[in-house]
Amino acid sequence: MQVIQKLTVVSNPTRVFEVGTEVDGREVIEIKQVGYEHDNGVFSEFHVRDENDDLIASVENCPVVLDWKTIVEHGEVVKCFYCEEQPATGIKFGKSCCCGCESHEIRSTAPLHKMTDEQKANHLKMGVRAFKLAFGINEK
Known part of the structure; x- marks a missing residue:
């Protein structure tokens, strides 16, 4: 199974979220793609979540670079x-x-x-x- 390991938001300034790193004292546990396709195109959205499943950041309709990692399920x-x-x-x-x-x-x-x-x-x-x-x- 592949998961998002790192999300780089191409903006000024560039923002980087990576699983296992800290953002404002909270550890990034998961980066999830939650966007969807609709009649007029695509709504692109990513959620960056901490160990309590609380939202650290939401990235909407921005150009991003994703680094994927293959993990093995039990x-x-x-x-x-x-x-x-x-x-x-x-x-x-x-x-x-x-x-x-x-x-x-x-x-x-x-x-x-x-x-x-x-x-x-x-x-x-x-x-x-x-x-x-x-x-x-x-x-x-």
Whole structure:
């Protein structure tokens, strides 16, 4: 599951809210997107909440930059984004990775002639996913 780790409000002055930091003596526990779509567009709103679920800040219709973090729910195992087989143990190119699959690096000089067919397929699949990620192409 992905949650918002950091919310940067692009304004003058810039405001930054990050889970685990303090704002006016209150610890940021959660940043939640609560906006919605309507007939004329989108109403963008984010709530920044403290340990008592009280509102620290509400950011409405402002340009923002979001940093997302993948977390594991109790009993859930996050699979490698690239090979989709092994449990993820780290992050590569911003996505969960097992850091052990044959396709964990993208190199134009990869020795394809030395790879098995399965390794070539994984290498190609990972390259396509990295391309989609780099250019913001939705995989669904």
